Amino acid sequence: GLPSADLPRLRDLTHDQVFTQELLPSASQLALSDTATAELRSYFTDLVHQRRARPGDDPVSRWIATWDAMEPDRDKADEGVYFLALFVLLAALETTANMLSTTVLLLVEHPEWWEKLAADPGLVPGFVEEALRYDAPTHVISRVAAADCLLDGVEIRKDEMVHLMVGAAHRDPARHSDPDRFDPLRTPGHLAFSGGIHYCLGAPLARMEAHVLLRQLVGRLPRLALAHPPSWAPRVAFRRLLNLDVTLA
Ligand code: HEM
Structure with a gap:
């Protein structure tokens, strides 16, 4: 329910904000993240106040109603939302x-997969799962140890942070045969959406978006070819293509 005119700005702020979750962020990246966080804080604080004053049929208004039912302190409810x-x-x-x-x-x-997907859209989900394994959007998942423990022979003490390197796990030859080969027909299995109690809430939505995009692309367009090799943002935790210029093949 956000005004569509705000989306480009929110997208730019998001690019900067997630530097805070990088593995080894530079001082300038953290400064960008701080500025973005401050702007996002004021944007969403205003949004919650506006929706409280004029509730509509949108998720933020419904979240306010849900929190109000649980939390008598309006300021705390607003902060939760x-x-x-x-x-x-x-x-x-x-x-x-x-x-x-x-x-x-x-x-x-x-x-070669362009024609295969066009001829058999049933192959699209396998293609998307393999893309999530081959190059996951998020490469670092972090946890704080609740108690001293031993993880695969490594001692971890209570309150220490552990980073799971998703990209390395996805290319582990003990788990995936010939892991550097992109093979949409392989048995699916990856950690792109994490696991356990924090498993991604939006996984079905993200998958659906990718399925729709691929089906529409191969159904509507002839093959696309790269105009030139794309470049990647210099980041580890959140992968990001800076450009993807294509031509009709
Ligand atoms: C390809 C797209 C996406 C990827 C790769 C992704 C990845 C992840 C990962 C790795 C986590 C778990 C982090 C952890 O274990 O600490 C997570 C959690 C979460 N994701 Fe996603 N996500 C995606 C899309 C979305 C979308 C579209 C939404 C919402 C509409 C969403 C909402 C959430 C939420 C709310 C959590 C927190 C769940 C919890 O802690 O209980 N995600 N996501």
Whole structure:
């Protein structure tokens, strides 16, 4: 329910905000992230106040009603909705935009799949799952140890942070045979949406978006070819294609 005129600005702010989740962010990246966080905070705080004053038929208004039923303190309820709205924007936008771009790049790089998907749209989900394994949008998942423990022979003490490197897990030859080969017919299995209690809430939506995009692309267009090799943002945690210029093949 956000005004569509705001979307380009929100997208730019999201690109900057997620630097805070990088593995080794530079001082200038953290400064960009701080500025973006401050602007997003004021944007979403205003949004919650506006929706409280004039509720509509949108998720933020419904979240306010839900929180009000649980929390008598209006300021606390507003803060809860603010965090939720901001988190959903950050969790959904950067990851999904990147997945859609990467999936199209992999299709363009494997042109034989253009005709295969057009002839049999039933192959689309396998293609999307393999794209999520081959080049996951998020490469770092972090956890804080609740207690001292031993993880595969490594001692981890309570309150220490552990980073799971998703890209390395996805290319583990003990788990995936010939892991550097892009093969949409392989048995699916990946950690792109994490696992356990924090498993991605938006996974079905993200998958649906990718399925629709691929089906429409191969159904409507002739093959696409790369105009020139794309460039990637210099990041580890959140992959991001900076451009994807294509021509009709
Ligand atoms: C390809 C797209 C996406 C990817 C790769 C992705 C990835 C992830 C990952 C790895 C986590 C877990 C983080 C952890 O375990 O600490 C997560 C959690 C989450 N994601 Fe996504 N996500 C995507 C799209 C979306 C979308 C579209 C939404 C919302 C509409 C969304 C909402 C969330 C939420 C709310 C959580 C937190 C769940 C929890 O902690 O209980 N995600 N996502």
